Amino acid sequence: MTPPRRANGGPQTITREPIIQESEAFEPEATRRTADAAESSRANRGWWDRNADEYQVEHGTFLGDDRFVWGPEGLDEVEAELLGPHEDLKGKDVLEIGAGAAQCSRWLAGQGARPVALDLSHRQLQHALRIGGAVPLVEADAGALPFADGSFDLACSAYGALPFVADPVRVLREVRRVLRPGGRFVFSVTHPIRWAFPDEPGPEGLSVSASYFDRTPYVEQDEEGRAVYVEHHRTVGDRVRDVVAGGFRLVDLVEPQWPAWNTQEWGGWSPLRGNLIPGTAIFVCERD
Numbered sequence: 001m002t003p004p005r006r007a008n009g010g011p012q013t014i015t016r017e018p019i020i021q022e023s024e025a026f027e028p029e030a031t032r033r034t035a036d037a038a039e040s041s042r043a044n045r046g047w048w049d050r051n052a053d054e055y056q057v058e059h060g061t062f063l064g065d066d067r068f069v070w071g072p073e074g075l076d077e078v079e080a081e082l083l084g085p086h087e088d089l090k091g092k093d094v095l096e097i098g099a100g101a102a103q104c105s106r107w108l109a110g111q112g113a114r115p116v117a118l119d120l121s122h123r124q125l126q127h128a129l130r131i132g133g134a135v136p137l138v139e140a141d142a143g144a145l146p147f148a149d150g151s152f153d154l155a156c157s158a159y160g161a162l163p164f165v166a167d168p169v170r171v172l173r174e175v176r177r178v179l180r181p182g183g184r185f186v187f188s189v190t191h192p193i194r195w196a197f198p199d200e201p202g203p204e205g206l207s208v209s210a211s212y213f214d215r216t217p218y219v220e221q222d223e224e225g226r227a228v229y230v231e232h233h234r235t236v237g238d239r240v241r242d243v244v245a246g247g248f249r250l251v252d253l254v255e256p257q258w259p260a261w262n263t264q265e266w267g268g269w270s271p272l273r274g275n276l277i278p279g280t281a282i283f284v285c286e287r288d
Contacts, residue, residue: 004163004190004231004267028220028228035217035230037166041120041141043219043227044164048121056101056127062264065131066106070158070188071280072269075256077107082186082254082284083154089113092153095178097142097171097187098160102128105135116152118142119160142171147178155179157187163231166217168239172246176287183287185248191255191278194268195233201270206277239283248285256280 035043048055063069068077077083083094090112096105099117101124108115118138119125125137140146142161155175162168175185196212198205212235220229234242236253243250258274265271269279 004159026222028222030218030220032214032216033219035166035219035227035232037143037170039227040164040166040217040230040232041143043230045120047220047229048119049123052100052121052123052127055124059266060101062266063101063103066103066110066133068104068107068158070254070282071256072266073256073258073274073280074262075254075280075282077104080254082252082282083156083184086111089154093151095145095147095152095155095175096160097155097157097175098162099128099137100124100160101131102133102135102137103131104156104158106131106133109133109135113154116147118145143167143174145174145178149177150180151178153180153183155183155185157185159188159190162187163189166230166232168232168234168242169245172242172248172285176247179287181287184251185285185287186282187285188280188282189234189239190231191281192234192236192239193277194279197273197277199268201265201268201273203272205268205270205273236281239281243283243285246285247287249288250283251286252282252284254282254284256282 069075089108092113094108094113094115096115096117099105099119102117105115105117116136116138117128118140120141122139125139128137143165161171165171179185193212196208196210198209215233218231219227221227240250255278258271263271
């Protein structure tokens with residue numbers, strides 16, 4: 001799970017490796033401007049490669065080695081069963097998109113499924129290798145999946161790919177292509193309403209500061225104006241229309257409530273905000 005950076009009960013610890021990559025030597029400029037598919041992909045691949053070490057150290061305990069959580073609220077697939085009953089996962093071919101260190105895929109493997117973990121970031125997948133397990137790892141862009149038609153029974157993405165791509169319909173169509181008829185795709189993203197609020201976990205993040213209808217991407221860029229991180233905003237209606245345009249039927253839209261046990265902050269996610277406004281939207285889709 002790789003929630004956007006705009007500036008979770010029963011976790012399992014993971015074995016750390018030393019941080020060997022330096023953080024960005026400059027402070028990127030945050031702005032709102034257009035960013036096409038190529039620029040977005042290039043920027044986000046670079047950002048996650050540079051920041052994967054820090055991300056896994058900061059959030060690895062919450063994510064665990066083989067835990068499937070849908071977002072910073074801590075909604076666990078053990079309880080949610082958004083992919084279906086656990087007993088039905090055995091023997092299923094499952095594609096995880098934006099897998100990070102493949103924690104969700106390891107959980108799926110533990111249920112008897114046959115997962116494949118895909119991520120844009122080479123460094124994130126190195127962390128998947130570090131943690132270990134027999135899950136196949138694939139480095140690829142979600143908009144051009146390197147699989148044959150009808151290769152999978154299920155697909156999932158916990159904050160992977162969809163928040164960061166300029167053309168989400170292309171990704172959805174690719175996912176539909178590699179799913180078998182009747183296949184299910186479940187993905188989580190930042191709840192669109194959050195774009196109207198500052199990305200702050202405290203009281204300052206509770207007052208509307210921007211138009212919910214402004215779809216201009218959030219971009220962090222270097223001194224020469226080159227994007228080093230990109231996030232794309234879609235309204236709830238946009239997301240629904242994207243699902244339909246991608247060839248799916250929307251089965252459910254889940255907005256997890258913040259649980260009492262979760263006292264941690266994760267970027268702009270916090271108990272204060274989570275008890276008042278939704279932070280995550282989970283789309284449950286099926287391929288007819």
